[in-house]
Every structure is written in C-alpha cells, then in structure tokens.
Amino acid sequence: xxxxxxxxxxxxxxxxxxxxxxxxxxxxxxxxxxxxxxxxxxxxxxxxxxxxxxxxxxxxxxxxxxxxxxxxxxxxxxxxxxxxxxxxxxxxxxxxxxxxxxxxxxxxxxxxxxxxxxxxxxxxxxxxxxxxxxxxxxxxxxxxxxxxxxxxxxxxxxxxxxxx
Amino acid sequence: xxxxxxxxxxxxxxxxxxxxxxxxxxxxxxxxxxxxxxxxxxxxxxxxxxxxxxxxxxxxxxxxxxxxxxxxxxxxxxxxxxxxxxxxxxxxxxxxxxxxxxxxxxxxxxxxxxxxxxxxxxxxxxxxxxxxxxxxxxxxxxxxxxxxxxxxxxxxxxxxxxxxxxxxxxxxxxxxxxxxxxxxxx
Ligand SMILES: [Zn+2]
Numbered sequence: 447x448x449x450x451x452x453x454x455x456x457x458x459x460x461x462x463x464x465x466x467x468x469x470x471x472x473x474x475x476x477x478x479x480x481x482x483x484x485x486x487x488x489x490x491x492x493x494x495x496x497x498x499x500x501x502x503x504x505x506x507x508x509x510x511x512x513x514x515x516x517x518x519x520x521x522x523x524x525x526x527x528x529x530x531x532x533x534x535x536x537x538x539x540x541x542x543x544x545x546x547x548x549x550x551x552x553x554x555x556x557x558x559x560x561x562x563x564x565x566x567x568x569x570x571x572x573x574x575x576x577x578x579x580x581x582x583x584x585x586x587x588x589x590x591x592x593x594x595x596x597x598x599x600x601x602x603x604x605x606x607x608x609x610x
Numbered sequence: 611x612x613x614x615x616x617x618x619x620x621x622x623x624x625x626x627x628x629x630x631x632x633x634x635x636x637x638x639x640x641x642x643x644x645x646x647x648x649x650x651x652x653x654x655x656x657x658x659x660x661x662x663x664x665x666x667x668x669x670x671x672x673x674x675x676x677x678x679x680x681x682x683x684x685x686x687x688x689x690x691x692x693x694x695x696x697x698x699x700x701x702x703x704x705x706x707x708x709x710x711x712x713x714x715x716x717x718x719x720x721x722x723x724x725x726x727x728x729x730x731x732x733x734x735x736x737x738x739x740x741x742x743x744x745x746x747x748x749x750x751x752x753x754x755x756x757x758x759x760x761x762x763x764x765x766x767x768x769x770x771x772x773x774x775x776x777x778x779x780x781x782x783x784x785x786x787x788x789x790x791x792x793x794x795x796x
Contacts, residue, residue, distance in 0.1 A: 457778045462752065464759050493788035494781040497733050498753035506642035510656050511634055514663045515627070 449483055452476050456487050461495065531561055611640040611680060611755070619679060623670040630670075633679075634663060640755060641687045647738060647750045648691035649698065658690050684757070684765030692743045740787055745780035752777060 452473060459465040460473045477484050532554065614636045621629035641662050646655035665686065669675045675682060738746050744766075751757045751765060762773045 454778065457781045458774045461781075462759070462777070489785060489788070490781060494749075494784040495753065497730070497737055497784075498749070500730055501734055501754045502728075502731055503639065503643060503754075504646065506638045506659050507652075507656060510638070510642070510659050511631070513660050514634070514667075517660070517664055518627075518630075518667055 447472060447476060449480060452480070452483050453486055456483065456490055461490065531558060611683065612636040614679060619670070619676045623676060630667060633666065637683050638663070641683065644687050644750055644755065645691040647754065648688070648743065648746060649695045650735065650739070654694050654698065658694050662686055662690055681764045684761065685767060688747050688765060692747065695743060737784060737787065741780055741783060745776060745783060748773065748776045749780050
C-alpha cells in the first residue's frame with residue numbers, strides 16, 4: 447500500500463477502529479517503516495480527535511421533560527373531548543334502519559363540524575395537529591433540505607416504506 | 611444512545627407514561643447534546659428536543675417505527691437540528707438587514723453562557739462552527755457520541771462509503787484549521 451492509501455485509512459477506518467485485523471497489521475507495518483505517515487497520524491489525532499475527547503455531555507434541562515409531559519396531557523385531553531362529542535351524539539342519533547343510520551351519520555358529522563367551527567380554539571388545535579403531522583411526514587420523505595437524497599438508503603431502514 | 615428494551619417501547623405505545631419516560635431518559639441526552647452542538651444555543655436545542663419527543667410519542671403506534679426506534683431517533687435528531695440551524699441562519703441574516711448588529715448581539719444570554727464555558731468547550735464549538743452542517747454532523751456522531759459507521763450511515767440515510775468520505779473530508783478540514791492556527795501562532 448502506498449502512502450496516500452495509508453493516509454486515507456489513517457483518516458477513517460484505522461483511526462476509528464473499523465478496520466479488520468489484517469488491515470490494521472498492514473497499516474501498523476507501514477507506520478513502522480514510514481516517518482511521514484507516522485507524523486501524519488500524529489497530526490490527525492491532534493487536530494481531529496483530541497479536541498473532542500473531553501467534550502461536555504450535558505443533559506437536557508428538567509423543564510424539557512415537564513413541557514413534553516404537559517404537551518402530551520393536553521393533546522390526550524383534546525382527543526378525549528372530541529371522542530365525548532362523537533359518542534355522545536351517536537347515542538341520540540343511532541337508529542336501527544340503514545336509511546336513518548345514514549341520515550344520523552350525516553347529522554353527527556354536521557354536529558361535529560359545528561362544534562369544531564364554534565370552538566375556534568379546538569379548530570386551531572386540530573389544524574396545528576394536522577400541520578405537525580404533515581411536517582413530520584414531509585421531514586421523513588424530504589431529503590432535499592439536508593442534501594442526503596442522492597444516496598442509497600442504508601439497509602434495514604424500513605420506516606419510510608412503512609409510513610408511505 | 612442506550613438501547614431501549616422492546617417491552618418498554620411496547621408499553622409506551624399503549625400509552626404508559628412511565629415507559630415513555632424511560633424512553634426519554636434513554637434518548638434525551640443524545641437528542642439534546644446533538645441538537646445543542648448543531649444549533650449552538652440552548653433554547654433552540656430544548657425546542658428541538660421537545661419537538662422530537664412529541665413526534666416519537668405520536669408515532670409509537672406504528673410497528674415499523676418502534677422496531678427502528680434508535681435509528682429513527684438518530685436521524686430525526688440530525689435532520690431537525692440541521693433544519694433549525696439553517697432556519698436560524700436565515701433569520702439572523704434577515705434580522706441584520708433591519709436591526710443594528712449591536713442591538714441583537716449585545717447582551718444575549720448565549721454569549722454570557724459562552725463566556726462561562728471552558729476553553730476545551732470553546733475550542734470544540736469554534737472547530738465545529740468552521741465545518742459545514744454535514745461534516746459537523748459526522749464528527750459529532752463519531753467523535754462525541756461514538757456511533758459506528760453503520761449507525762451513522764443509517765442515521766444520515768447515506769451509505770457507508772459516503773460516511774467514510776465525509777469523515778475523511780471533515781478531518782482534512784480540521785487538519786487545515788489546525789495548520790492555520792499554528793501558522794498564526796495560536
Ligand atoms: Zn507512508
């Protein structure tokens with residue numbers, strides 16, 4: 447192996463201990479005989495490894511979890527109140543015969559719609575919920591913004607396939 | 611990031627808050643730190659972290675999502691943080707068109723925070739800031755969070771050779787920076 451191939455390994459697999467034993471031995475042999483590559487290895491470690499060795503590992507502040515819990519509680523109670531509306535009205539309008547069933551279903555939707563439009567807060571929450579969902583799916587599918595879209599997906603990643 | 615046991619994920623999917631809290635405890639350190647390194651300020655990193663955990667909560671019902679939770683957390687963290695970082699850059703440049711620079715940069719809490727950081731931390735921040743967001747991401751995932759090439763590939767949705775070439779270029783950039791620093795007597 448020539449020096450440029452060795453330097454490439456010194457910048458990647460060898461440095462990151464991702465090279466197999468055979469390759470490691472080859473690199474070590476070369477380093478034993480080549481002062482230039484030895485110097486290069488030292489420079490890489492100084493410039494690109496040591497500075498990050500003792501990086502601080504802060505945890506998220508307590509308030510983050512509290513906010514998440516609050517948001518979840520709020521979205522759960524929102525779901526419940528919507529469910530109350532649906533089941534409550536169904537009791538009144540669910541009639542046995544199909545024609546009435548259709549009519550009552552239509553009515554239920556009208557009532558729900560009215561309830562939603564009447565309470566603009568709910569409406570906004572629902573709109574916000576859908577906006578978040580749309581954002582999320584866009585983020586999963588859209589690589590455009592982060593420049594990763596031109597690459598082959600790594601094996602074993604099925605999330606997107608499942609969601610679409 | 612710690613592995614999250616399967617039964618914890620299943621319980622959280624059924625709505626058990628204690629199980630979801632266990633997921634938070636296992637993943638929030640990685641999420642918050644990575645976001646903090648990329649966006650470079652604590653309040654945005656907190657917002658990104660909240661955002662990500664709401665998405666995790668909302669998607670636990672999807673089976674395939676649950677079975678790839680760790681990879682998904684890695685990926686959504688990097689993507690959400692890079693997007694927040696770019697949004698900040700755009701907003702900053704727009705703000706500077708209108709406001710005076712002194713007004714906006716004068717007494718920000720982040721600056722005070724930065725002054726209190728250790729020299730080692732300052733060096734890390736300034737080195738990372740010299741890299742492109744993509745190079746920054748591979749260095750954070752590899753050097754600070756210790757991910758394998760395979761995990762980095764899955765997180766960034768790139769193949770292993772692209773991981774190699776990004777790490778190589780990122781480290782070459784860091785080498786250049788250190789040579790320049792030596793030349794300038796720093
Ligand atoms: Zn050599």
